[in-house]
Amino acid sequence: MKNSMKIQIVAPGLMLPLLLATSALSYGQAVPAGVVAVGQSPGSTAPNLSALDGVVHYAISASEVVQYGYYGTGEVSTSTVLSGDIAYNAKSVVKPFSLIFAGGLLLPNGNGQGLTTFQNVGVSQGYVTRNWIFNINDSFSFLPESPTTGLSGVAGVGDIGVVPVTGPVIGPAGGVLSTFGNRVSNYLSGSVERTITRETSVSGSGSYGILHFLDVNGQPSDGLDSSQISGVVALNHRINARSSASVNAVYSTFSYSGPEAGAGTPNFLTKGINVSYQRVLSHTLSFAASAGPQWTTSSDSALIPSTLSVAASASLTYSRRFTNAVLSYTRGVNSGSGVLPGSLSDSISIGVGRSFGRNWAASASGAYTRTSGITELPILTVATPVHEQFDTLFGGLQLNRRISSNLSAYVSYSAQDQSTNYSLGSLNALSGTSQTFGVGITFSPRSTRLGQF
Numbered sequence: 520m521k522n523s524m525k526i527q528i529v530a531p532g533l534m535l536p537l538l539l540a541t542s543a544l545s546y547g548q549a550v551p552a553g554v555v556a557v558g559q560s561p562g563s564t565a566p567n568l569s570a571l572d573g574v575v576h577y578a579i580s581a582s583e584v585v586q587y588g589y590y591g592t593g594e595v596s597t598s599t600v601l602s603g604d605i606a607y608n609a610k611s612v613v614k615p616f617s618l619i620f621a622g623g624l625l626l627p628n629g630n631g632q633g634l635t636t637f638q639n640v641g642v643s644q645g646y647v648t649r650n651w652i653f654n655i656n657d658s659f660s661f662l663p664e665s666p667t668t669g670l671s672g673v674a675g676v677g678d679i680g681v682v683p684v685t686g687p688v689i690g691p692a693g694g695v696l697s698t699f700g701n702r703v704s705n706y707l708s709g710s711v712e713r714t715i716t717r718e719t720s721v722s723g724s725g726s727y728g729i730l731h732f733l734d735v736n737g738q739p740s741d742g743l744d745s746s747q748i749s750g751v752v753a754l755n756h757r758i759n760a761r762s763s764a765s766v767n768a769v770y771s772t773f774s775y776s777g778p779e780a781g782a783g784t785p786n787f788l789t790k791g792i793n794v795s796y797q798r799v800l801s802h803t804l805s806f807a808a809s810a811g812p813q814w815t816t817s818s819d820s821a822l823i824p825s826t827l828s829v830a831a832s833a834s835l836t837y838s839r840r841f842t843n844a845v846l847s848y849t850r851g852v853n854s855g856s857g858v859l860p861g862s863l864s865d866s867i868s869i870g871v872g873r874s875f876g877r878n879w880a881a882s883a884s885g886a887y888t889r890t891s892g893i894t895e896l897p898i899l900t901v902a903t904p905v906h907e908q909f910d911t912l913f914g915g916l917q918l919n920r921r922i923s924s925n926l927s928a929y930v931s932y933s934a935q936d937q938s939t940n941y942s943l944g945s946l947n948a949l950s951g952t953s954q955t956f957g958v959g960i961t962f963s964p965r966s967t968r969l970g971q972f
Contacts, residue, residue, distance in 0.1 A: 577605040582929075582959025584625075584675035589664075589953040597628040600676050600959070615645040621671045621678060625663065635663040635701075639671050652712040652722075659705045665696040665856070665949070667935055668884050668915035674933035675957030679882050679917040691730040691745065694856030694864060695890050695909050696937050696949040699742040701733040702857065718757040725750045730857055732777070741947055743784065744777035745854040765795040765809075773854050773861060784860045787817035787893070789852050791830050808833040815852055815893060817861075822894050828852065828863060841874040852893065858948050859907060861893040878921040885914025908940045909948065915955075925964050931957040 582600045589596065602623025609616040622638035639660040646653040666672025669679045691704045710724035726749045732742030753767035774786040793811030800806055810831035817823035834847040846869050855862040868886035875881070892907040915933035922928055933955040939948060 574610070575605065575607045576963075577603065578961050578963035579603040580677060580959050580961035582675070582677055582957055585956045586675070587954045587956075588951065589949075589955070599626045599628065600624065600957075601626070602671075602676055604670070604678070613647050615643075615647070617641075617643045619670070623671075623673075623676065625673075637662050637671060637673055650714040653710070655707075655709040657705070657707045659703075661701065661703050663701050665699075666693055667696070667913040668933050674913075674915060674935070674955040675931055677917065677929045677931060677957060677959050677961065679884050679915045679931060679933075691728045691747065691854060691856075694853060694862070694888065694911075695858040696911055696913075696935060697742065697856065697858050697947055698949055699732050699740050699857060699947070702742060703729070703731045703733065705729050712755070720755045722753045722755060723751065724753075728854075730854065732857055740777075742777070742857040743775055743855065743860060745773060745775050745857065747771060747773045747854055761800075762796070762798040764797075766793070767795070768792050773852075775854075775860060785817045785819035785822050785894075787815060787823050787861055789830075790814045793830065803837055803839040805836045806834070813852060823861060824895070826893070842872070844871045845869070855892065856890075858909075859890070859892040859894065862890045863893055864888055864890045880919040882917045882919075883915065885912075887912045909937060910939075911935075911937045922960075925962055926960065927963065928960045929958070931955075933957075 580600075580602050582602070584598045584600055586596045586598075588594060600623055602621070604619070604621040606620075607616075607618040618641070620638075620640045622636065622640075625635040625637065627633070627635070637660075639658075639662075641656070641658045643654065643656045645655075660666070660672065662672055664673070667674050669676065671678050691706060706726065706728040708724060708726035710722060712720050712722035714720045727746070729744075729746045730742075731744050732740035734740060749769060749771040751767050751769045753765050755763065755765040757763045769791045770788070771790075772786065772788045775784045791811050791813040793809050795807070795809035797807035798805070808831075810829060813828050813830040814825070815823070815828065816825045830851040832847070832849045832851075834845060837844040846867075848865075848867050850863075850865045852861065852863050866886060866888040868884070870882070870884040872882040873880065888909075888911045890909045890911065895906065913933065913935035915931060917929055917931040919927055919929045934952065935949070936952040937949050939950065
């Protein structure tokens with residue numbers, strides 16, 4: 520799981536295409552609620568290849584992780600981590616399939632912490648005909664803490680990459696960093712697209728996402744469980760060989776459950792209309808953007824009044840030889856990451872990766888998010904209701920060194936900082952700065968075609 524860049528060292532150029540393939544099949548996972556990526560018109564149909572013929576790669580690693588300040592100011596904790604990941608990308612054009620799995624064990628060295636596991640898996644299956652495209656995706660994660668950097672979202676384990684396609688920080692578990700323990704996040708989506716003309720198509724998609732916090736030592740977690748359901752209808756048009764555009768309507772509902780969801784936690788819904796555009800600027804650079812109005816209403820207008828905001832997303836992707844980079848921005852209403860009963864977030868993220876010859880590779884990723892609660896919180900010392908606001912910043916650096924054809928080593932550094940304008944909110948959210956250092960070694964054999972087995 521912690522080895523996306525380590526894989527690039529042993530087999531340069533493998534992991535990024537796998538991640539990009541998964542991204543291309545994942546409708547709307549990397550955009551906020553109310554914003555949908557531009558639909559892709561079906562291309563020419565190629566001969567169907569064997570369903571088992573494709574590229575598979577796996578890696579196993581052992582590492583030592585040191586966290587400073589995560590459990591409190593001046594507190595230091597260490598863990599030994601055993602982990603692994605596997606990526607598979609089928610070559611079939613008619614039935615494209617992608618799988619990325621990462622998981623491992625955290626063995627804390629003290630602090631009274633027990634054995635912890637973590638997993639993150641993303642699966643995508645498509646089916647392409649002359650006039651139709653069908654697709655279904657599922658992204659699942661089980662984490663012991665709020666997700667930050669890397670494919671897994673666990674800092675220091677060596678999986679900082681440049682394309683956070685299925686990373687849990689994107690899904691329902693992402694956003695505000697909390698003090699809650701184990702959490703399960705799942706995002707299931709499906710889509711269908713129908714060609715009308717050579718350049719125009721219509722599409723529809725639906726998704727269901729949950730965020731659930733597990734009990735700690737038999738006691739209910741303080742996390743706010745949530746679920747969301749979305750539906751989208753879009754009209755897509757291919758302008759030319761480099762550009763395409765889309766207009767879509769989206770409807771989403773958000774609901775809450777669990778011991779923390781009481782009368783003061785109303786359900787709410789959002790509706791929006793978005794215009795999207797994407798263009799290949801050159802053979803190395805591509806751009807995509809989407810924006811539109813977003814209306815929010817709730818079951819209790821006194822707590823969540825009806826509002827009109829803007830939902831938007833934009834991304835700039837660069838890829839040339841040994842360098843890859845992505846810069847993205849998202850804005851939209853979401854479930855609140857288990858901390859807030861609904862929130863509006865603005866987020867900027869960046870990822871950069873580069874290989875230096877056969878033996879060295881470096882990568883960096885980071886994000887800044889400003890999250891504002893949409894629920895009005897009246898307090899006695901303030902004459903008018905207030906909204907909680909969180910400023911969250913995290914990022915990581917990683918350097919990899921190839922030792923032999925199958926072995927590589929890495930060192931990494933990650934940091935996170937979060938502050939809030941509302942003192943009561945810090946009871947359930949991380950406050951202050953923490954740092955994570957990691958060092959590890961990875962066994963990663965050459966990529967293999969399943970058809971060769």
